[in-house]
Amino acid sequence: MISQLSWKVGGQQGEGIESTGEIFSMAMNRMGYHLYSYRHFSSRIKGGHTNNKIRVSTTPMRAISDDLDILVAFDQETIDFNAHELREGGIIIADAKFNPKLPDGLKPVRFFTVPLTEIADELGTSLMKNMVSIGASSAILGIPVESYRAIVEDMFLRKGEKVVEKNMEAIRRGFDFVNELTGGQLPEFQMEKAEPQKQLFMIGNDAIALGAIAAGCRFMPAYPITPASEVMEYLIKKLPKLGGTVIQTEDEIAAITMAIGANYAGARSLTASAGPGLSLMMEAIGLAGITETPVVIVNTQRGGPSTGMPTKIEQSDVNAMIYGTHGDIPKVVITPSTVEECFYDAVEAFNIAEEYQLPVILMTDLTLSLGKQTVAPFDYNKVEIRRGKLLAGQELPEKEQNDLFKRYEVTEDGVSPRVIPGQKYGLHHVTGVEHDETGRPSENAANRIQQMDKRMRKLEGVLKTFKNPVTVDAPHADADVLVVGINSTIGTIQEAKGRLEKEGIKVNHAQIRLLHPFPTEQIKALMDKAKKVVVVEHNIQAQVANLIKQHVGSAEKIESVLKYDGNPFLPKEIYAEVKELVKHGDYERVSK
């Protein structure tokens, strides 16, 4: 019996690889297993190798595994490309149709040729080969065929009882075929039973979209882009039922400026994009900064620069998000690490945007945005809506015609009262030109300093009030090493940490959740408790490490583990590099 295993299905894009993984995972999720998945895909619709790697475990896991237990292959390319990941004694289930061959130089693996397509054809459609492969896998794992009934009904009942039965039959035939081959005798692949529990199975982008709805966002202008489009697609389905809508704009500039217009007029609104879109939005983000208009922008980082690697992970927008737009503006950058944080941070992004009247960038990375994983159900009682000094809906004191509302009143916390168009006695001007307290253009030197200081002062409030700016797992008062990361690397670092601890290396872990303004105090306190600091990130310039050096100092203590080949870190990579750095501290060796 095993408590966790790694399963991968691969084939040509457009062949239903994704839905095979989806059905398999949904069934596992309902049985109470914890799941973490990663999709390898390319920027094309049909053709090209794609695969979906799914980790199944009886305890929560937030990283893909180093190796693979079972590989389901719909073509030879899948075997050639992925078989080396299999552990010794791992299993390949290959469709007999393509006459599969094992490549040279593999560790000993078990090789099952199963007539996946043939069985599906016998049942009426070759499309069902996916179901046959699920049945075949289930025979190995000891998962009863009937476990899939609820999922299959959810998916196909609207097409009729017959379709449900056909699909169930496909699963059964796959199961029976493999069961006969193995004689049901593969105890080292039988999964321990999981505690049945209610959990959600979703991607980070879903959680962000759901968070936006919970936060009261009812309008989203956006332009499609990988890997952000799911936020828009979810809201297109849901917002009309809640009186709102999504507009697919002509470009990202229209998306951000429309969102700014909507927020100015009092409706919570967000847009979502990735690097190329964010680059286009920068001027408008500056407008939101100087006009103190709340706006939430989701940036799902992918491989840059330019078009870069649209379907691959990278964390190389750190500098651009913090420093982007010309001039000085107050801006907040939040970097959730888990699907759960995506949900709660989306809500907080709206609250902070309105409380402090500034642009908030909610930044994920591709792995977090698209990797489907199980999460504990969200607690709606924890969802607060805070709109700060917004006076919408209130009667304002009477004013003379030319006595404008002081929308940019200089205050101690830098936040001024805010009214929205339609409010009597609230008239004021809004401009991206430097302005006075009523919004009228002014280049007066003293006014400039007052307004600039007031705007930037808001960041002090953000730093003071942001809850948990760093996710900390730091049990050691005197650690050998502090490992720091952002976004999706949290689980991988945790797993590496577990292995290092077993070898007696004392590891503390900090995952940065508020990237800007930078939580200097919290990071410094953690650094003080460690002999060495290793920053793990997906970019070549060590952007997060440099940020820490800039804010905290102690450059001599800081080392980097960098990966920018488009693939997410594996636990063994972080384990090996951190171990080496703790031993030798040789940066050159590690970064090659």
Next chain:
Amino acid sequence: MATMKEFRNNVKPNWCPGCGDFSIQAAIQRAAANVGLEPENLAVISGIGCSGRISGYINCYGFHGIHGRSLPIAQGVKMANRELTVIAAGGDGDGFAIGMGHTVHAIRRNMNITYIVMDNQIYGLTKGQTSPRSATGFVTKSTPQGSIESSITPVELALSVGATFVAQSFSSDLKGLTELIERGIKHEGFSLINVFSPCVTYNKVNTYDWFKENIVPVETIEGYDPHDRIKAMSTSMKYNGLITGLIYQNTEQKPYEALVKGFKEEGLAKQDIRLSQEDFDKLVAEFA
């Protein structure tokens, strides 16, 4: 009901004496009063350039944004609160150069907003460079040998992308312009009003006199029917785009907001944004 005076404020425009933009400002103020608006229910969203300052010269909710983006900001305002009257305004560079993409798509989208282009056929604030509205051969600082590009004809451009209201006017004709803005505001959908607004400082070709000599009001064309799109197109082509008046109107097409399913008459900004626990549970259940 507010009078024209209530749409005035005490800011002195920084336009040159004689600039065509003054009468556009006055026409907006008059039209707003004539259609019965209150200052707080009017939002004027403007771009960048001499003309872009107009949102600060009218007593209303004014938003002076970034170059070329008045239209998406205005559309965002409209989506957030469709009860507001929204006017976008800017120059020909703003609308037909840097913001051209938005112009075309805002016309297609057909939200119930009015877009006034203050068209002086030159870049004024940057001191006299060519514009997409400058005629071929037009000599400016950036085209010392004369422009070798062809110019955009706003009427034809708008008609070709499905505009439901296209008008053109001349800033000397305050009465006619005011009337057109009123009709644009009342039009249920996107209204484009391109206004010839002479730049007295940098454009020595397209002057007040030049326009007076060259423009043809469509009212003077026998049998002109502003509901005939083909006629509108051919008439514009015949007179090199120099026609004024209500060129085309389609009253059948519903505005964008009216076509969005489930979109309420009450502005989004006024609605309760808190989701019920029941609705939240339903959304979450789909992921279980």
